[in-house]
Amino acid sequence: MIIVLKPTATKEEMNHIVDMIQKAGLKTNVSIGDHQTIVGVIGDKTKLSDMPIASLASVESIVQVSKPYKIASRDFHPDDTIVDVKGRKIGGGNLAIVAGPCSVESEAQMMTITKAVKESGANFLRAGAFKPRTSPYAFQGMGEEGLKLLKKAGREFDLPVVTEVMDTATIDLICEYADVLQIGTRNAQNFALLKEAGKRNLPVVLKRGMSQTIEEWLMSAEYIMSEGNKNVILCERGIRTFETATRNTFDIIAVPVIKEKSHLPIIVDPSHAAGKWQYVVPMALAGIVAGADGIMIEVHHEPEKAISDGAQSLKPKKFTEMMKEIVKIASVIGVGENLKIAA
Amino acid sequence: MIIVLKPTATKEEMNHIVDMIQKAGLKTNVSIGDHQTIVGVIGDKTKLSDMPIASLASVESIVQVSKPYKIASRDFHPDDTIVDVKGRKIGGGNLAIVAGPCSVESEAQMMTITKAVKESGANFLRAGAFKPRTSPYAFQGMGEEGLKLLKKAGREFDLPVVTEVMDTATIDLICEYADVLQIGTRNAQNFALLKEAGKRNLPVVLKRGMSQTIEEWLMSAEYIMSEGNKNVILCERGIRTFETATRNTFDIIAVPVIKEKSHLPIIVDPSHAAGKWQYVVPMALAGIVAGADGIMIEVHHEPEKAISDGAQSLKPKKFTEMMKEIVKIASVIGVGENLKIAA
Amino acid sequence: MIIVLKPTATKEEMNHIVDMIQKAGLKTNVSIGDHQTIVGVIGDKTKLSDMPIASLASVESIVQVSKPYKIASRDFHPDDTIVDVKGRKIGGGNLAIVAGPCSVESEAQMMTITKAVKESGANFLRAGAFKPRTSPYAFQGMGEEGLKLLKKAGREFDLPVVTEVMDTATIDLICEYADVLQIGTRNAQNFALLKEAGKRNLPVVLKRGMSQTIEEWLMSAEYIMSEGNKNVILCERGIRTFETATRNTFDIIAVPVIKEKSHLPIIVDPSHAAGKWQYVVPMALAGIVAGADGIMIEVHHEPEKAISDGAQSLKPKKFTEMMKEIVKIASVIGVGENLKIAA
């Protein structure tokens, strides 16, 4: 940590700060410039993390030097983490293709879509039974009945299932049915939920908060990991900006940034990023080429009749075409050998 | 709702859409322009809310005309809502001055600060016992012990207390101690929590999500209100933008916008908006002049030693000066007769 | 400037960087932490400003410590700058009330509006003759004919005139008619134009770029000032964010931030910030209370017929009411003694 003093700071003020830090058991390194003085702090900065040095009149700014996350950082874990879900691997060149409808709607719907995505190469099934909706008047999901249908479809077609948990009160219920927990963008800083997910033994897909910086997102992963659960899969799903032509802005540079700063796998969700099906395929391909470890895609056989997110869902035929393109492109960049498409 | 067709849409495509809508029991009004056709939809649009018309190839865009919130809307409730908390009124010219430290730290700290803010005119006490922190390694609050100290201080100085609830699992506990629930910016779309808060009989301060539009914020209020709890107090606390000189960007125009669109009271939180104590006073005054029904201010007698948010906390002396300015300015614009400052 | 090395940086890499800096004639201060090493740089950093140390594999980040602007900084000029325009002062407690229509439309329009705003206490007249419009098909302004009408109205009612310059090719023409140059939000980083404005002897109202940080805005002021023209008046007019209920987000905290960092006067433009006339008055009052040195307000006697920006223009009657409120509030906070309203 570096403390930048104001040009007007006196020697007494400087000494006062150095004292405070040394009393907290840390070392200092003072650098007196022509115009401004800076005080470097050496040692375990968590001792200082809640000391509001920034409120001192003599301080211009505080600069954090070391990363605030540890377990999620590549500094302490140089090798890529590979998450294993019932034998399906994510990371280290293994691509996760997570596909399915936005919401579980009926058994027939689940069976139709699951069969289609499995044949086209999906290796995970996704669908929501508890739905976070902006409006209290919109469909809120089928609840446990939906979880049952989801699990049934997953078993029938041998696909591990991913589904969203929205609250600590329902996490145990969801763990009975899910193979992977999903924490959504609106709960990315629901710290009580993150901690609970950290205490379960299911892998967690952690979507980025729609206005979360990459550093804050890794801090949310740290919440889960610091409770013991190391199987976190990050999911970039678009951030909120001024642009209105798309539902969100797909922050694709987050893929190489995460690869540099963390060892965790990262997948991308172009369906939510774009919000319109016609932009989904190019964004899925771009995500793979950018280095993502997989994609999460909304698929519906009758988007016109989908209860939610129909506008951004691919039809199975389009999904199949996309998967063929993905297999070709993945082989050029040397990943995705795990993918299997029914001939 | 208005459906804008693409210039290339055929007559068959138009008829297909009109059919869909009429089958859902709604009326249509078709307007064929020189270049584009638009289809107006008349009736209860919730029937269509989950029908993904936008996914049709012939549709260019969908425009929502009516507001998606009802109970929170001024259209259906023209008069200002005045929230009554144990005889203290908020709204309708009555200003809420909610002050206190960021976190409960000790009994001595709570008593010192509560005494100071009460004497200077605060009419509500705020402090957190469960703290949402970006880092899992930062102080997470004193928990129930903190709630006890908060309640004790409130009783001692006859101030109703406001404190944050972070999770459905702890809401009952918090209701035992609090007079007003606070839902924080990171939980502004924690829909499970909003629903639970809607089932309690305590007023709720609903902070704006840091990337929530005003419309989405009112939808979050609608979640609470649609469960039966009509006593919602909105709190503007800054939104996330590209500017880094301040912790957030204080969206002060939200005050008159909310006053126009909703009947709910709105207060402002310049401490979190600014993030630096030196900007807090002018922003508090500006908020009052802009029409806010109150302010929420972090106060600490020893900001240098505060466990959290010291940089944005006012010292009691500064708070007192601010209150004197507020009383003068409020009287010019004809509000705040409820305020009392110890001579 | 501080250079933060990666945890993996070797001693050789550190020495290489220290060498580079010392060869550039600067001193270094190395601080070796438990986990990371940082190198402080002491001396005239402009020597390093274009040396891409950040591109070195061993460097994690570069932190700028000193402010990149000099002449605009309060560090080097502690007293408030007071700009004098033909005897009207801006800054130091003197409020500028800059009012008028968006565009010059006709002589009758200019005379009607100028008379009205003068009587209500405006001390500057504003109107555009060269208009920056998003669409090439929208009205582009009356050009020189408009400048003549503007000047005539200003003379008739003894008000200095403010008008926008959009291009270096027309700056001489505009200087013939204007008393104050305005540089608009879309040209806030048109560096050729800033330099030319810096060579003229007219004061400049510099609007903030709609996505400019406060620091970048002061750098744009520095462009003007470094050419010799010290009479810069900053104008906060709203920034671009995700919120769509208003035209822009009015960044009112910019007022105290600018007051802290710079000695230049700052005014606010609530008309462009809000984009809707009904939000203008509370924002103007808030701006004054926040410490602004004045306001810029669009006024039109027939907003329904205005060629541009009618939706955000106040009618003269509303403007008069607002001015009465401003005078009252300004006196409470001890500014605005220069204001005069016809009884």
Add this chain to the structure above:
Amino acid sequence: MIIVLKPTATKEEMNHIVDMIQKAGLKTNVSIGDHQTIVGVIGDKTKLSDMPIASLASVESIVQVSKPYKIASRDFHPDDTIVDVKGRKIGGGNLAIVAGPCSVESEAQMMTITKAVKESGANFLRAGAFKPRTSPYAFQGMGEEGLKLLKKAGREFDLPVVTEVMDTATIDLICEYADVLQIGTRNAQNFALLKEAGKRNLPVVLKRGMSQTIEEWLMSAEYIMSEGNKNVILCERGIRTFETATRNTFDIIAVPVIKEKSHLPIIVDPSHAAGKWQYVVPMALAGIVAGADGIMIEVHHEPEKAISDGAQSLKPKKFTEMMKEIVKIASVIGVGENLKIAA
């Protein structure tokens, strides 16, 4: 255009609006809903474009239905535009590889870099002689001397040259040396410059303003095209958001959005989007896969010594590796047959 009336609007107010529109020579279509009335406007809306209907007390909002740009719209020009620069084509499957240093620094530097990028498959040379810099104290470019060196290098290695024009006062000078004009992000709404560029017979690379919506960007293209110059190449270079890990946020969905809305070619500039060389290669590949018609890449043989933008420049060896990947990936998606790499 659709006018949404307030629920409280009276019949008289509705009639007044219908009258206004019909007097402007347009037709109306009124749709009276249960709750709100909407008025559709049919005909040439430019007649209404400057009529501030939104300022009427009875109007809740105005919705624009038709696109505000015409010549740039795919509606009126269904086939892709292919820009031809001295025989090099951009668009329609032909990839532009625009490479070179940020700034012209010396003849030796230009010759070294140009030779390297040419051999690796670049088909355009880029470098700046007039540089837009945030600080007036930073290197402002070599000016005409730089243009001469740029042209000489282009001739020597048979590459058309792209260089930035910052001001109408220097556009004629730049046209003497350049093959393609570049308009930068800070001048994306410098309307005087756009108009002048529209009057020249050189193709224009139009970078997106850093806070420009896609629609506004196409309006800027429309400014150029409406003056007669149809050879506009759009360039996505990142937008400004809250994320600070990268220089900008690379809005890659803009590629398919532009392809849907416009017939103009679009290239991407991952160097400026990312701001760090280590993220450039994956973003360049992603851009191509997303459907871009080319890339603009900063290359420098000695980034440590580059006068500007060294941190985001690729070394020639890295550029060569990237080009090999691009050729492979482009062939998978069926584009880029025009590319030639020296064996």
